[in-house]
Amino acid sequence: MTVPLGEAIGRLDVAVEDRTGYDRAREFGSGWIDADRDGCNTRAEVLLAEAVEAPAVFGRCTLTGGTWFSWYDGQEVTQTDIDHVVPLAEAWDSGAKAWTRERRVAYANYQDDPRHLEAVSQRSNRQKSDQDVAQWLPEESVRCRYLAYWVPVKLSWNLSVDTAEHQALKNLTDGCSDTDITYTPAP
Template identity: 75%
Template sequence: MLLAEAVTQPAVTGRCTLTGGSWFSWYDEQTVTATDIDHVVPLAEAWDSGARLWSREKRIAYANYLDDARHLEAVSQRSNRQKADQDVAEWLPVPSARCRYLTYWVPIKLTWNLSVDQAELRALNALAAGCPNPQITYTPVS
């Protein structure tokens, strides 16, 4: 995932060790050399939205899911820490990235059959109203 999202390719110097490289953090429109891997729908938010009822294996599959490139994102450490475990009612990326965020958040919730609370639904509807024809595609996980 880090290699695929790199703006400047890092050198692979050992088993799972990267040196150099840079990434564009679209959450805050910054190019960074030190990055965090963010779960677009945070683990704690997934837990609160139904993952607490899943098997251990399904929770591990969610945490490490690579079959949808929208699930995990290389972002700046600052934006990842600001976001923490908040949902769309509590945190959003910079305005120019919000439609993209919507088209990542909703399919992840649908893919994993995660619930949406009322504040989150209001925030999603407000976001969608400002996004011209957002494309929402997903494949459910069993």
């Protein structure tokens, strides 16, 4: 389904967020998985897919070298983190708490939508941490792109937004008036 950003934001459920009981490793799995059993875990798959200069691959998917473009902060980096565009804690707060552990692990490792996981600089990933769009945004020049990733992840996974997040999204929409959102429900 493709809709304008403003309409997509209007489709998000607004609800109070609750972090009670959140434990990243217990609720979302203790690490990256190899969902397709090809020897590369999710982190390695994202690094390989997003590399500007591909890393060397040894053995059962050990990566060495490579460069990536961290679009959050406009930096080319050789050391990168994999960012959940909608962080795991934010997903928990927004409805993932009600999911099965299996669905949460699937969310943490989801690769069917390339907007879900991003190779970014360690600095930007750590600054962002588990914050939503009311608390953290990338550089101004890429904010529309960030919203065009954030909103479909929330819609695809049927995750809610809190009042502050919803207001921030609405306020930012004015600068992104020509942005359309395409999304499909996640499995």
